[in-house]
Amino acid sequence: MSTVELRSDTFTKPTAGMLEAMMSAEVGDDMIGEDPTVNKLEARVADMLGKEAAVYACSGTQSNQMGVWANCERGDELLIDSTGHIANYESGAPAILSGVSCRQFQGEFGRLDVHHLENQIRRDDIHYAPTKLLCLENTTNLGGGRSYSLEQLERVCGWAHENHLRTHLDGARIFNACVSAGYDVADVARHFDSISICFSKGLGCPMGSILVGSKETIQKARRARKLMGGALRQAGIIAASALYALDHHVERLAEDHANAKRLAAGLSEISTVEIDLKAVETNLVFFNIDPSWGTAVDVEQRVAEKGVKLYSVGGTHKLRVCTHLNVTTEQIDQAIKVFQECLV
Ligand SMILES: Cc1ncc(COP(=O)(O)O)c(C=O)c1O
Known part of the structure; x- marks a missing residue:
């Protein structure tokens, strides 16, 4: 009898079609922006999400942390659900890499709403870390694979922006949310300053994630990727798997x-x-x-x-x-x- 691998969608292996696409990928030096396949992937995903730019990354942890880096200054704090991946499963990276502390709130199934966060933004006072960023997860992982409704995203991200916070989405499984809830990824993305998406989970790629946002945000994230050791050379071989997955593995x-x-x-x-x-x-x-x-x-x-x-x-x-x-x-x-x- 075959083994039934139910531990994680990270165990998926590339399909024959995906491997073929990878083998025939056109490549160049991505660290200096010359890999045509990476460039094609970044442009395609930015366009899908209705954003100006995107930057390819090695892993979801890396693209999330590039997002934290690009949205915050050292000493800031971010707000996140108590089950959030960024705060709990990324080796304490916000503190180590960006000098950012995480304040956690108990939401519902990993989802935060305005009533969890109201009055929680620290006033300008030397005692406090400035509250800078709201991080949400869609779908939630430890929260139970649940999706946000567009109404809730509009409400909670609207509240964040009205209060001068920036917003980051850990969209490791964003396409699971889109397929389940029946919404378009751009309708989710418009509520966020940065969005991280994983290709190596439900989409079945061997590795790779992407961070999407404005030109300015992505330029900062690109620098962070380099300093985190994640700027690659002929990454088109892997990026080709992501392009293939967008065509064949979303629906x-x-x-x-x-x-x-x-x-x-x-x-x-x-x-x-x-x-x-x-x-x-x-x-x-x-x-x-x-x-x-x-x-x-x-x-x-x-x-x-x-x-x-x-x-x-x-x-x-x-x-x-x-x-x-x-x-x-x-x-x-x-x-x-x-x-x-x-x-x-
Ligand atoms: C919600 C969520 N965000 C981020 C990540 C990190 O992705 P990676 O393992 O590629 O670093 C994971 C991984 O399981 C995840 O479930």
């Missing part, structure tokens, strides 16, 4: 979402599993194991013996499964069977 995200719902429905029939089916919107499914059965790590080990891989996350009884390009509906049914056998 199909709906299949991953359907598989996630199918898996969640199967899990909900197991008596030791606690799951909220209404919370499953995209390709991430979170559930809890009844403590009388064991811990999340026990689940991880038991199902791995039967070829199903998933992650235990944030606490002793919480687990995450993630559907993606390399998981078929048959494998979802195989995984449900394994869960049924193991978790009784």
Whole structure:
């Protein structure tokens, strides 16, 4: 039986078509702006998002941190949900790379709204770090793979801009949000000063992310990319995978979402599993194991013996499964069977 890889959409491998596109990519020296494939990708994504410019990056962590750098000065603080990737899973990079502190708020499913943030902007006083940037995530990762509505984005980013904050979107999985919520990526992007998008998650590329914004913001981010060691040479080989993914792997995200719902429905029939089916919107499914059965790590080990891989996350009884390009509906049914056998 094949292994069912449900740990993350970062485990996807390039398809044959993607590899072909990479092999035939035209390349040049990207550090001096001469890689035609990288230039094509940057221009295409900037245009898709209705922004002036974009800069290709190695990883989502890097493009997020280039965004923090470009929007803030040393000593500033940013506001973020308590599950936010930028604050929790990027090695403390805002403090180390940009000298920026993160103030965290408990939102709903990783999403912040005005009522979480009102009156939280620090007044101009030597005691305080100036509040400069609001960072949101769409879809939320640890928040549960949830999307923002356009109304909420308009409200919360409108509030931020009225209060002279800048706004950054960690859009590692922005196309999952677009496909699930049915909105255009440009309608999301218009609320943000910078947007980071990952190609190496649901879109199935071997690596690569991009930061999008105004010419001025992206020029600052380009400098940050260089100083963070992320300016590359013939990066067109990788950028070609992203161009291919934009053509072939965006609409199909709906299949991953359907598989996630199918898996969640199967899990909900197991008596030791606690799951909220209404919370499953995209390709991430979170559930809890009844403590009388064991811990999340026990689940991880038991199902791995039967070829199903998933992650235990944030606490002793919480687990995450993630559907993606390399998981078929048959494998979802195989995984449900394994869960049924193991978790009784
Ligand atoms: C929401 C979110 N943002 C950013 C990242 C960082 O991406 P990378 O692993 O490419 O650095 C991840 C990675 O899982 C993520 O889930």
